[in-house]
Amino acid sequence: MKKLLNTLYVTTEGAGLRKDGENLVAEVDGAERARLPLHRIGSVVAVGAVYVSPALIGALARGGIALVLLDRQGRFEARVEGPVSGNVLLRRAQYRAAEQPEEIVRSIVSAKVANQRAVLQRALRDHGDDFAPERRSAVEAAVERLARILRRVAFEAGGVDVLRGAEGEAANLYFAVFDDLIRVPDPALRFRGRSRRPPLDAVNALLSFLYTLLTHDCRAAAEANGLDPAVGFLHRDRPGRPSFALDLMEELRPVLADRLALSLINRRQLSTRDFETRDGGAVLLTDAARKTVLTAWQERKKEERRHAFVDEVAPLGLVPHLQAQLLARHLRGDLDAYPPWFWK
Amino acid sequence: MAALDEPIAISALQHAVYCLRQAALIHIERLWEENRFTAEGRVLHDVAHTAGERKTKGVRRVTALPLASARLNLTGVADLVEFRRDGDGETAFPVEYKRGKPKLHRADEVQLCAQALCLEEMTGRPVPEGALYYAEPKRRTAVLFDADLRRLTEDTAQAFGTLVAEGRTPPAIWRAARCRSCSLIEVCRPKATARSATEFRRRAIEALLDDDLGAGP
Numbered sequence: 001m002k003k004l005l006n007t008l009y010v011t012t013e014g015a016g017l018r019k020d021g022e023n024l025v026a027e028v029d030g031a032e033r034a035r036l037p038l039h040r041i042g043s044v045v046a047v048g049a050v051y052v053s054p055a056l057i058g059a060l061a062r063g064g065i066a067l068v069l070l071d072r073q074g075r076f077e078a079r080v081e082g083p084v085s086g087n088v089l090l091r092r093a094q095y096r097a098a099e100q101p102e103e104i105v106r107s108i109v110s111a112k113v114a115n116q117r118a119v120l121q122r123a124l125r126d127h128g129d130d131f132a133p134e135r136r137s138a139v140e141a142a143v144e145r146l147a148r149i150l151r152r153v154a155f156e157a158g159g160v161d162v163l164r165g166a167e168g169e170a171a172n173l174y175f176a177v178f179d180d181l182i183r184v185p186d187p188a189l190r191f192r193g194r195s196r197r198p199p200l201d202a203v204n205a206l207l208s209f210l211y212t213l214l215t216h217d218c219r220a221a222a223e224a225n226g227l228d229p230a231v232g233f234l235h236r237d238r239p240g241r242p243s244f245a246l247d248l249m250e251e252l253r254p255v256l257a258d259r260l261a262l263s264l265i266n267r268r269q270l271s272t273r274d275f276e277t278r279d280g281g282a283v284l285l286t287d288a289a290r291k292t293v294l295t296a297w298q299e300r301k302k303e304e305r306r307h308a309f310v311d312e313v314a315p316l317g318l319v320p321h322l323q324a325q326l327l328a329r330h331l332r333g334d335l336d337a338y339p340p341w342f343w344k
Numbered sequence: 345m346a347a348l349d350e351p352i353a354i355s356a357l358q359h360a361v362y363c364l365r366q367a368a369l370i371h372i373e374r375l376w377e378e379n380r381f382t383a384e385g386r387v388l389h390d391v392a393h394t395a396g397e398r399k400t401k402g403v404r405r406v407t408a409l410p411l412a413s414a415r416l417n418l419t420g421v422a423d424l425v426e427f428r429r430d431g432d433g434e435t436a437f438p439v440e441y442k443r444g445k446p447k448l449h450r451a452d453e454v455q456l457c458a459q460a461l462c463l464e465e466m467t468g469r470p471v472p473e474g475a476l477y478y479a480e481p482k483r484r485t486a487v488l489f490d491a492d493l494r495r496l497t498e499d500t501a502q503a504f505g506t507l508v509a510e511g512r513t514p515p516a517i518w519r520a521a522r523c524r525s526c527s528l529i530e531v532c533r534p535k536a537t538a539r540s541a542t543e544f545r546r547r548a549i550e551a552l553l554d555d556d557l558g559a560g561p
Contacts, residue, residue, distance in 0.1 A: 087372065087373050087374045087375075089372065089373075089511045090373065107541075107545060110545065110549060114548075114549065114552050117552075118552075147553055150549060150552070150553065151549075151553060154545070154546070154549045155546075155549075226373070226374065226375075308544070308548060309536060309539070309541065309544050310533065310536050311535070311536070325531065325533075326536075326541075329533065329537060330541065332373065332513055333513070334513070334515065334516070334537040335536075335537055335539075335541045336540055336541055336542050337540075337541035337542040337545060338541065339541035339544050339545060340545060342548050342549075342552065
């Protein structure tokens with residue numbers, strides 16, 4: 001199995017990154033704080049004001065190591081990459097498939113709905129006794145309705161628009177009971193429906209940040225496998241949007257991001273102190289909280305699971321890579337469909 | 345031979361004779377998984393691939409010599425060609441440097457034979473033999489370019505040329521001995537690609553829906 005390479009997140013304001021031989025060196029106030037061999041790094045994410053030397057930028061680009069700049073709030077700013085890699089025949093196959101995307105979308109939406117439902121089932125199984133009876137029956141009802149949507153998506157005919165509609169319907173059902181999965185009494189940590197740009201509560205701020213991290217990994221996985229991150233199947237093309245990276249992310253969101261958000265809150269690794277509210281109601285993670293989240297994210301990516309289709313044990317952090325690879329194999333004619341990732 | 349606007353690299357033939365799919369994954373899909381074996385091979389080649397010429401006792405030793413064959417649509421660079429003075433001229437004798445030991449399959453011989461076919465076309469003189477230099481016995485193994493080897497080399501060049509022209513990657517066929525030592529096994533996935541993904545999806549979802557009594561993940 002391919003190695004899960006490190007993603008280096010640099011969040012210290014004013015930190016400097018430079019190249020020294022075949023190593024990346026991170027400095028703060030002129031003192032060396034970290035030294036990593038370049039061949040152990042999969043990508044570098046710099047958050048806020050971080051200085052990166054031109055020699056290091058060149059070495060990263062040559063080595064196919066993505067360099068991503070995020071602003072202090074974790075929003076995407078820029079990405080530095082080397083020459084376009086991969087295979088033009090694969091990209092053409094991707095563009096052709098994007099004209100008739102129905103079966104690929106069916107795989108993506110099936111797995112997304114199945115994995116959302118699995119998140120709810122898992123919460124019922126692990127903490128069902130803690131639920132107030134009416135909340136418990138609400139979550140159980142959502143599980144059942146998601147099963148109906150899953151059956152429809154997987155086994156009934158329907159074009160891409162029908163599938164997109166089912167995906168939206170499932171998301172509404174799922175997020176309608178998401179607050180019931182939060183087990184801390186703090187009123188500032190309640191989930192009040194999905195909001196973004198800007199997130200209007202702490203849970204949304206946390207989800208948005210985790211989705212940014214996951215998008216980054218999915219984009220890197222797409223590029224590493226020679227796919228065009230901008231040409232999607234479920235997501236329509238829109239200039240500047242990494243539609244395919246967003247597609248790749250859909251099946252993984254419930255497990256890699258949503259469950260991590262829940263456990264950070266439920267295990268009280270994050271509390272109200274970790275969020276700040278701006279004028280106008282936007283809620284942001286504090287710098288310290290972002291470090292907590294990044295550490296938990298890196299740890300979560302190391303957890304191993306058996307990949308049902310490939311039939312090998314792989315860390316969760318490699319799942320975007322495996323899925324991009326399987327999609328590429330489908331597009332090149334090796335596989336009769338795109339095998340989605342079901343959380344088991 | 346299908347019409348091609350780009351010649352095929354001689355070095356691709358060693359992949360093609362080992363496994364046409366491996367060659368397609370490397371040269372058409374542009375997938376390259378560097379493992380320990382290929383990394384060592386690269387270091388060895390960096391040393392051999394410094395152009396130069398030395399002359400000793402009637403043998404001209406030319407390193408990093410560019411080669412081509414219009415007939416077979418091949419191009420490449422020979423590690424070393426010895427031009428040996430005999431009678432009315434020089435006979436070329438290609439030498440290719442290889443990591444490890446002599447192998448049971450004929451990939452290295454085919455690569456060397458392709459160099460010989462290029463040299464014959466370029467010099468207009470027969471090239472009857474050459475040698476593979478293996479790093480592990482640190483010794484040359486002589487290779488005779490007989491009719492069998494020439495046919496295998498030409499057939500391989502033709503089959504691979506057709507794939508490249510069509511941009512096609514052939515399906516995986518699991519062959520334990522070869523697949524296990526292949527550096528591309530994790531991108532080829534010879535076992536997974538033999539499965540039906542449609543069937544996998546249907547069964548996985550049926551199992552999830554049957555499992556409604558809360559077994560879940």
